[in-house]
Amino acid sequence: MLRNHRPRGGGPGAGPLRTSALAGLVAAALLLPLGGASAEQVGGGGARVSAPSPSPESTRCGPELASPDGLEAQACVLTRGGDTWARVYYRNTTGDALDAYLSLLGPDGRAVRTTCATGADDAPATCETPRERTRGAGALYTAVSEFARGAESPLLLRSVSNSVDVSGS
Numbered sequence: 001m002l003r004n005h006r007p008r009g010g011g012p013g014a015g016p017l018r019t020s021a022l023a024g025l026v027a028a029a030l031l032l033p034l035g036g037a038s039a040e041q042v043g044g045g046g047a048r049v050s051a052p053s054p055s056p057e058s059t060r061c062g063p064e065l066a067s068p069d070g071l072e073a074q075a076c077v078l079t080r081g082g083d084t085w086a087r088v089y090y091r092n093t094t095g096d097a098l099d100a101y102l103s104l105l106g107p108d109g110r111a112v113r114t115t116c117a118t119g120a121d122d123a124p125a126t127c128e129t130p131r132e133r134t135r136g137a138g139a140l141y142t143a144v145s146e147f148a149r150g151a152e153s154p155l156l157l158r159s160v161s162n163s164v165d166v167s168g169s
Helices: 014-036
Strands: 040-042 048-050 058-061 071-080 083-092 098-105 111-118 125-128 142-148 155-160
Touching: 071 098, 071 142, 071 155, 083 098, 083 111, 083 142, 098 125, 111 125
Parallel strands: none
Antiparallel strands: 040 048, 058 071, 071 083, 083 125, 098 111, 098 142, 142 155
16 A cells, blocks of 8 residues: 555655655654663562652662561662652562551661551552652662561561561572
8 A cells, every 4th residue: 555655756766865864763663662662660569569650869778588477578769759668569478457657767866667558469569658858879868668567566577678688599
C-alpha cells in the first residue's frame, strides 16, 4: 500500500532520508518510556515492587532479612527533593496478621513512627513513614522496622537500614 507512495517535494534520495528520520523518531519513542518506567525495588523474597514516582535521589537499604517463622523484610531510607522518609519492603508468609512498626530516626534525635497494616496473605508489600524535611545529611537517618504477632509477643524480625552483613559475604 505504501509501496507506491512518492514523497511530495524533494528530489531523488528524499525518500531514504525521510525513512531514516522516521526510524530514528520511532526508536526514540520506544526508548523514552524505558528510562522512566524502570524504577523498581526488589523486596523480600525477590518480589518486585514498582515505585509509583520517579526514583529518589538517594536510597540506602539494609540487607534483606528472613525469620524462621516465614517473614522477610528490608528497611530503607529514601531522600528526594529535601525530604527523607523510611520504607520497608516485606512479605509475610507466617499465615497470621502481624503487628508491624516502621520508624525513621533522624540525626537530631527526632523519630517518626508508623504502624503498618500487615495482612495474613503472603503478597509482597511496602509501608512508609510520612516524609520529613531533611535535617543535615540524608545518610545520617536510619530506618527500623519491627514485626511481632502482638504487642506483648516476642519480636519476629527487626530490619535496619544501616545494618551490615556480619557473615562477610
